[in-house]
Amino acid sequence: MMDIIHKYKEFLSSQDKSPKTIESYVRDIRLFVNWYSDQTNHDINTLQQFELNDYRKELEKTVKLKTANRKIVSINRFVEWLFNEGILEDKLHVKTIKDTTPLEFKGLDETEEKRLRKEIYLAGNKMHICLFELLRNTGVRVSELCDIELEHITITEKKGTLKVHGKGDKWRTISLNKTARESIQEYLKVRPSDKGNNLLIGQRGGIKRNAVDLILKKYGDKIGINVSAHMLRHSVGYKLINNPNVAITTIQSILGHSNMSTVAIYTQTKQKDQEIALESIE
Incomplete structure (x- = not known):
């Protein structure tokens, strides 16, 4: 065989x-x-x-x-x-296993995110602020964040877009909100001009994915919370899917999922959600 x-x-x-x-x-x-x-x-x-x-x-x-x-x-x-290939006469298929347990929230709690954001801004490192705001406002994967080059960013007076090189060698375009645009513009004022094409610069050229989580961990440790780039992506997904004005197809295009069903990973339940739901029927 x-x-x-x-x-x-x-x-x-x-x-x-x-x-x-x-x-x-x-x-x-x-x-x-x-x-x-x-x-x-x-x-x-x-x-x-x-x-x-x-x-x-x-x-x-x-x-x-x-x-x-x-x-x-x-x-x-x-x-x-x-x-x-004609090796099997019949077309066989096995069903995937259904998970009946509610999905647990894998992102950052809103209060934790605010505390983390405050800590990063107080430190004043423009690159770290830019890194954080891009993760927080676009939901890009850490690998996608590291691959961002200067030419992938377009910013005008009131708008901005980011071209993202995602899984399966697929490109997608994400809109940049005001906070993301401003964080990029502020960082570009101090970014060394002789360090290649990558937007975010590490010690040897473009920043590496492990360095991103180390940066986030440094700030998280200061306030006693666990944080990673992946958690921030889940936070974005959770916020989007819980916004009734955002279509699921829009969430799919923002986060770069090829299958609509994958978006379901953001339908997590927080303990706070359960409390609010049960209080509403008192």
Whole structure:
């Protein structure tokens, strides 16, 4: 069966996927094939639906839900390829596992965010302020933040846009509100002009993703809160999805999700939300 995995890897490579993505898929398939080999003496071309369902149950028992569903996606793509190649006679598919527990809020509480913002502004580092405000006002991923170049930014008297290089080599354009525009303009006044094209500058050229979280952690530690760039992205998503005037398609385009269903990760529940909801029916 290793020949099948090798051929599938070649197929993935022809699909313009990143080496990291290919390795992830192949790793998932190799584990599945090893499990399948332990269950039967037959080749993969005899794979049955009930065997896929059995593997789903195995994943439910052995790994976290998010990991299990990622593996299921990998397997579904693999069996689809097997069908398209004529290796499987029937088109098989295994359902992902539903999570019935409410999603917990993974962002920063509004009060914490205000305290953090105050701490950053008091320190007065224009680059840190710009970094924070871009995360807080655009919801970009930390990798996207690090990739921002000067030419990706357009600012006029009353408007501004940011071109973002996102996942899957896709570009999107995000509007810059007044706070984001001002933070960029203030930083550009002091930004060294001989440090390359990246907007945010580290010790050796463009800032690295681990440096972003270290900067945020430094300020968070001063006020005793845990903070990361990813948490700020979740805060943006939470604010947007709880604004009745913002369409879900708009949230999808701002945050750069290829699938509409992924936006659901921001429908988290805070304890405060529950308190308000229950108080409203007293």
